[in-house]
Amino acid sequence: MDPLALALIELGAVVFCLGLLARLAGRIGMSPIPLYLLGGLFFGAGGLVKLEGMHEFAHLSSEIGVILLLLMLGLEYTAAELVTGLRRSWQAGVLDLVLNFLPGAGLAVMLGWGVVGAMVMGGVTYISSSGIAAKVITDLGRIGNRETPVVLSILVFEDLAMAIYLPVLTATLAGVSFLLGLQTVGISLAVVTLVLVVALRHGHHVSKAVHSENSEVFLLNLLGAALLVAGLAAAMQVSAAVGAFMLGIAISGATAHSATRVLEPLRDLFAAIFFVVFGLNTDPRSIPPVLGWALLLALVTAATKMITGFWAAKRAGIGVPGRFRAGAALIARGEFSIVIAGLAVASGVVPSNLAALATAYVLIMAIVGPLAARFVEPIVRLLRRPARRPVVPNTGPA
């Protein structure tokens, strides 16, 4: 068959299947990410169907998917929110980092994957899925809850931590020396600070540069700027994703909101392709051997996120049920764990079962996270039922 025709048919079939999977996910009220990954596993290397024709396009698309995911992560919070979040919740953020980075890193060391493997797996288990968490909080009507700002500020901290972590990860993956690695950390810290200062003081200039009332012009400006910055960052060995993320932070105010609206459909498409491609490159036969480890890791890191949320909410003066809700909302891992594993796999310096472990882990956590958030409340209530009656005398159960 004509290669173009073949590529179009394959791409069409894959995107159509993704649509069906997303609809199924919506029907049963779960995140579509695990289904996309399963879809990729099904089609991919060693899977049931081989897709060769769309390889090149899929590869570039998945790169764009990562860039858009990170750009939108940067757009999600304004620079002011990042700075106040950092100031107010850094203790909880540090606890979160330590408790959730170590299990992944520890397991990688145990499995003999070395420092690089530890860096990668630590990141995979550390970062909560802000997408899933925000959706769960909204769906369960918990936006007005008192523990919600606590959860959000931990997500904000993770967001900032990613800005430091990703360049370090890219440096580690590129196998640079310790000194050069330190230099990379220094540069990325300086760049993050610079971007925050620029975004706080002169964010409107950056916004003005890309903004346009015409949504077509706006979309092209945004996408062009994001790809340019990402490409330049990649050329300077800082990681394309970080460049896009920084651009997202620098764009502020009303422009950021309309940018989110304009980019959302593109992000959905390219990110879905990214998840599928990640699944495609993972051999489904490599999953069963690591499934036990993935389950153990899931159990441990669900507990560590629970402790993080519980502790942070307790510090904020929130009651026991709220503390459990805060912990459970953080459990879900998703898109960014896959982004980290994807960067590692693309560099080719990590063993292939790392991808399998990351896939299995995210599959579990993206499904368990929202379920935990939903059912933690009735469970806690059931356990505490005999404990006490409401404090205030003259209120009825209305």
Next chain:
Amino acid sequence: MNVDETDLPGLGRRKDFMTASGRRIGVVEYREGQTELIVSAWDDPDTCQASIPLTADEAATLGNLLGGQRLIMQLAEAHREVPGIVTRQFSISAESPFQNQPMGKACIRTRSGVSIVAIMREGEVVPSPGPDVVLHPGDLLVAVGTQEGLDTAAGILRNG
């Protein structure tokens, strides 16, 4: 009254306060401009029993209802010494013959002896409205007069 304002990074802002009965009540203002009324659960002030999305009109009407009540209470307090004088509020419905008409057209004072002392509109108070103030559907008129006069005024506003 101490209203707590809390940032919700990435979403918007929450403004709420604790009522004397131990329930937390307030609003969530989203960055995109929507408003949600939140009411905490009776057994756990941290959680929300209800989060009700309100359109701008609905929020303004709710504000009128609550604000109007307070104005009425203050006026009733002021008129307590004058026997026979009552304060009452009338809402202008979408079917009222005087909607989008200047208030003077209803000739309320001439026909019933009742004074309209204020109009509550979109959460704001229009004090001592003149005859050329145009009435809108959703307006709350605060009226002072005798019991019979107020009944007459209600009939005028309803049926013309």
